[in-house]
Each structure stands twice: as structure tokens, then as C-alpha cells.
Amino acid sequence: MGILDKAKDALGMDGKGDEASDKAKQMQDKAKDMVDQAGDAVDDKTGGKYAGHVDKAQDAAKSAIDKMDPK
Template sequence: MGLFDDLKGKAQGLIRGNEQAIKNGISKAGDFVDTKTGGKYSGHVDKIQNGASKLVDKNGTPGQAPAAGQVPPVPPVNPVPPTDRTP
């Protein structure tokens, strides 16, 4: 889990202090998609904008506990089998 934790820490470090600028970018990107699609997918775009903004709020605040729905680490696909210990 070291690499994932390292990347997560770096992402949180980039988010902290820049929350409003990131949220403004999310809003502008959603508005751009709406203009290019003629508002056809505005409901979907709004959901994504809200989710992304909540993610920025959650990860930009230091000292928060992990989310309740966070996925646990996955064990290796091909673990090394135990050695046979029969006499």
C-alpha cells in the first residue's frame, strides 16, 4: 500500500490550499461540456461536478478519517504457496 498512500498524500498536498481554484475549474469544465453538448447531458454533468467538489472538500481538509466506503487493499493474485512441512 506504500505507493497508493504516497500518491494519495501527494494529491492531498496539491489540493490543500487550492480547493476553491480546483472547484472553479470543475465548474468551468462542466459548463464547457454543457455548451458543447447543448445541455443534453446537464443532469449527468451536474452529478459529476457535485461529486468532484465533495471529493475536493474531503481530501483538502487535513486530519479527516478515511471514508466509510473505502475499498480495502487487494491481496496478491498469485501468492507464494506454503512449503510442504509433512515429514
């Protein structure tokens, strides 16, 4: 493998870029699911007392995840 091939691999120009992007998107979706699970756990432990604050924090976390570049 030549140096150009190695550079293309490093930049994701080897034809596998779509696969990596799909994997990154899946990871973002899983992270959002985890945010939901964490918020649900907090709501359960507090009896929903802080549900509004938890929802706001969940929305902020999901928005931050959406802003991440999936590449």
C-alpha cells in the first residue's frame, strides 16, 4: 500500500466513507437513546418533581449530539 492509499484511507476516501458515516449516525442515535434513559431514571428517582428541568436538559443534550459532525 502506497502513501497515497494510506492518505485516502485516513481521509475516508477509500469508498468506506458511507459505512463510517452510517456507523457514526447509529452512534448518535444510541447516544440520544441513552439521554432519554438517563432522564427517565432521574424522573423515576425524583418522582417527576423536576421533570421540566430534566426535559430541558435532555433537549439540550440531544441538540448538542445533533450538532456533532458524524464523519
